[in-house]
Amino acid sequence: MEAEVAIVGAGAAGGILALELARRGIRVVVLESGPRHDFARRPEYVRRYVRGESPWATPLPGLDRYTVGGPVPYQLGGRRARGVGGSTLHWEGHALRLHANDFRLKSLYGIADDWPISYQDLDGYYAEAERMLGVAGVADEPWAAPRSAPFPLPPFSFSYSDGLFTRACQPLGIALHHLPQARNSVAYAGRPQCRACGTCQVCPTGAKASVDLTHVPQAEATGYAQVVTEATVLRLELDRSGGVSAAVYAKPDKVQHRLNARVFVLAGGAVENARLLLLSASREFPGGLANRSGLVGKFFMSHPSIDLTGRARENVYPYRIGFSTAMSRQFAIERDRATHGAFLLEFLNSAGPTPERIAGASGQWGEALRTRVREEFGHWLGIRVYAEQLPDRINTISLNANVRDYFGSPAPHIHYIVGKYERKALDDAKEVAQKILMAMGLTDVRSTGLSFAAHQIGTHRMGTDPGTSVVDVALKAHDVPNLYLVGSGCFVTASASPPTLTIAALAVRAAEHIAARLRPASRGDSTAHPAA
Amino acid sequence: MTLTRRSLILGVAAALGFNPSGVLRSPGGRAHAAATASAQLAAEPAAAALSRSQLEDLVAFAEVLVGDGPLSPVEREYLVDHIERRTTQGGGYYLELYRTTAGLLDSLAGARFSSLDLAQRGALITRHRLFSSAVRPEENLGPFPKKAREVRTRAVPDLIGGYYASPAGWAVVGYGAFPGKCGDLARYTSPER
Numbered sequence: 001m002e003a004e005v006a007i008v009g010a011g012a013a014g015g016i017l018a019l020e021l022a023r024r025g026i027r028v029v030v031l032e033s034g035p036r037h038d039f040a041r042r043p044e045y046v047r048r049y050v051r052g053e054s055p056w057a058t059p060l061p062g063l064d065r066y067t068v069g070g071p072v073p074y075q076l077g078g079r080r081a082r083g084v085g086g087s088t089l090h091w092e093g094h095a096l097r098l099h100a101n102d103f104r105l106k107s108l109y110g111i112a113d114d115w116p117i118s119y120q121d122l123d124g125y126y127a128e129a130e131r132m133l134g135v136a137g138v139a140d141e142p143w144a145a146p147r148s149a150p151f152p153l154p155p156f157s158f159s160y161s162d163g164l165f166t167r168a169c170q171p172l173g174i175a176l177h178h179l180p181q182a183r184n185s186v187a188y189a190g191r192p193q194c195r196a197c198g199t200c201q202v203c204p205t206g207a208k209a210s211v212d213l214t215h216v217p218q219a220e221a222t223g224y225a226q227v228v229t230e231a232t233v234l235r236l237e238l239d240r241s242g243g244v245s246a247a248v249y250a251k252p253d254k255v256q257h258r259l260n261a262r263v264f265v266l267a268g269g270a271v272e273n274a275r276l277l278l279l280s281a282s283r284e285f286p287g288g289l290a291n292r293s294g295l296v297g298k299f300f301m302s303h304p305s306i307d308l309t310g311r312a313r314e315n316v317y318p319y320r321i322g323f324s325t326a327m328s329r330q331f332a333i334e335r336d337r338a339t340h341g342a343f344l345l346e347f348l349n350s351a352g353p354t355p356e357r358i359a360g361a362s363g364q365w366g367e368a369l370r371t372r373v374r375e376e377f378g379h380w381l382g383i384r385v386y387a388e389q390l391p392d393r394i395n396t397i398s399l400n401a402n403v404r405d406y407f408g409s410p411a412p413h414i415h416y417i418v419g420k421y422e423r424k425a426l427d428d429a430k431e432v433a434q435k436i437l438m439a440m441g442l443t444d445v446r447s448t449g450l451s452f453a454a455h456q457i458g459t460h461r462m463g464t465d466p467g468t469s470v471v472d473v474a475l476k477a478h479d480v481p482n483l484y485l486v487g488s489g490c491f492v493t494a495s496a497s498p499p500t501l502t503i504a505a506l507a508v509r510a511a512e513h514i515a516a517r518l519r520p521a522s523r524g525d526s527t528a529h530p531a532a
Numbered sequence: 533m534t535l536t537r538r539s540l541i542l543g544v545a546a547a548l549g550f551n552p553s554g555v556l557r558s559p560g561g562r563a564h565a566a567a568t569a570s571a572q573l574a575a576e577p578a579a580a581a582l583s584r585s586q587l588e589d590l591v592a593f594a595e596v597l598v599g600d601g602p603l604s605p606v607e608r609e610y611l612v613d614h615i616e617r618r619t620t621q622g623g624g625y626y627l628e629l630y631r632t633t634a635g636l637l638d639s640l641a642g643a644r645f646s647s648l649d650l651a652q653r654g655a656l657i658t659r660h661r662l663f664s665s666a667v668r669p670e671e672n673l674g675p676f677p678k679k680a681r682e683v684r685t686r687a688v689p690d691l692i693g694g695y696y697a698s699p700a701g702w703a704v705v706g707y708g709a710f711p712g713k714c715g716d717l718a719r720y721t722s723p724e725r
Binding site for chain 1: 596597598599600617654657663664665666688689692693695696697701702704705706707709710711712713714715716717718719720721722723724
């Protein structure tokens with residue numbers, strides 16, 4: 001099999017890249033490890049999700065095997081999805097741009113590192129990503145960096161409980177604003193308006209953007225893109241010139257195949273991209289492909305998170321919508337981040353126990369049980385906080401040769417800590433959230449233990465110096481002339497905001513570079529841009 | 533014995549004194565949707581599972597546990613659906629548990645448990661504390677202690693959970709739309725009517 005561009009992974013980065021290249025007439029083959037999830041099966045997936053099952057679970061036994069080490073076990077289970085669409089299949093759809101300051105932590109605060117690109121460099125790509133995904137929002141965030149284009153869709157209204165939060169926050173000097181959503185507040189791009197189904201991790205209507213709906217079919221429709229599903233790439237092979245010549249992959253029958261291409265793009269998550277580079281060690285790259293810096297797999301990051309909840313006297317009507325509509329980035333921007341870590345406040349529209357949980361915990365039966373459920377339901381409000389995690393070389397993805405996956409490849413091993421900086425930020429966040437909940441007159445205010453967002457970041461960071469980074473500003477590997485590494489693995493720092501919109505913007509930008517390289521005359525222009 | 537889901541539902545409804553045809557002809561959104569689903573499933577053979585009488589006993593048991601009176605046919609269907617799903621998944625664990633449960637109920641009743649009226653069922657459950665999943669260490673569990681423990685600690689919470697996770701459970705708190713059932717997008721912006 002041959003392609004001009006071979007893309008590994010059909011998730012946010014790979015799906016977008018495939019469309020961006022295919023619409024320019026570049027022949028693309030995407031190798032996707034997971035299956036194609038038929039949209040017609042979404043109702044069945046919703047039923048499974050409501051029952052607590054994971055419809056996106058990998059069908060091949062052991063394919064998602066991994067191990068953890070270090071003082072904080074970062075669990076991948078349920079925090080990534082294989083299949084056409086990747087993690088956009090189950091993401092929450094929160095589509096925030098990073099703030100301009102997020103790109104300049106070293107310059108502004110003397111911590112971590114600066115990105116080699118700025119917010120201004122990405123602004124146009126953010127706008128394009130928002131247009132393609134269909135982001136609903138309004139520019140009401142006082143701290144947002146300037147935008148060159150408005151949100152393509154109107155915002156989702158604030159919820160009933162957002163109003164309660166707003167009234168409590170105003171006297172405290174805390175401003176709420178709309179949370180930008182990659183879901184349809186109105187019908188858009190052939191997809192319907194959101195119908196508040198409450199199961200956003202499995203959107204049954206397609207109102208939530210996921211690249212299996214927004215990009216991959218459009219890429220295939222050009223006739224220039226082919227997606228091979230259940231094709232797990234085992235390693236990349238080099239030619240004599242030092243470039244990648246083939247991706248060796250296997251289907252569930254374990255028979256190996258090769259895909260040759262002029263350009264290769266790794267578009268998996270931060271864990272699998274790093275793992276595949278390490279699995280592709282060779283005589284030229286004994287420490288792993290594109291790893292002369294020794295930084296492949298290093299600087300792994302996520303967003304440490306906690307929830308704070310409290311009990312209201314009156315009913316606050318939770319569980320009527322599956323996503324949050326209000327947030328505050330006040331504490332992610334407006335503070336001295338040298339000493340005070342950034343955190344984001346998300347005001348939850350659903351907190352507290354469901355009728356099932358109340359019934360299970362009540363110890364009652366019959367009429368008393370029914371009364372208990374009726375009286376106890378709907379009284380909890382919650383705030384979720386996400387803290388920025390700084391890059392730390394000790395947080396690493398490596399290979400565990402003692403644990404093998406379905407194909408016999410060493411599993412990824414995650415060594416992870418959460419440092420003092422992040423823990424202090426979480427303490428600060430807890431204090432702020434407690435103040436808000438107390439101001440609302442809530443009782444029984446409590447916090448959950450440390451958790452993590454389903455965001456895997458870092459592991460092949462971007463930079464201009466091949467000694468201190470893995471990819472350049474175009475996301476091309478410093479050490480390999482025809483290899484690009486896209487996705488959140490190339491982030492230099494994590495910000496406190498979710499990464500997906502930035503993954504999308506960077507993918508659009510990388511596609512432009514690759515297209516210009518393969519079609520110098522076209523300079524990445526659009527010849528047949530399909531509707532978003 | 534091969535049963536279809538439709539025949540099970542009809543059988544349970546008939547045993548509990550309802551017009552079976554009404555179960556699948558109830559007007560209204562949820563009932564209609566349930567009827568449609570049932571009709572679609574009618575041709576599908578159920579996996580080797582509980583007998584009709586066992587299923588009737590379990591629904592009759594759950595009816596006492598979860599409600600404050602007779603359940604509607606649609607509510608019963610949710611319970612049948614839950615039990616059927618449990619017994620066709622989980623590697624036989626729930627099939628065994630629910631066979632044990634039905635057997636214990638019949639033994640304690642000295643008759644088909646489902647043949648008792650609601651008050652008689654409530655009295656039996658109260659007498660044997662079959663409503664409580666909390667079992668004290670020294671507690672006298674009656675003539676079938678091992679089975680009683682299993683039923684109280686496993687089957688009771690599962691039946692209660694199955695009911696309150698269903699649309700019937702959400703209806704108890706006044707919700708006609710809930711996670712998994714789409715509705716009006718504007719609803720979340722104001723108090724529930």
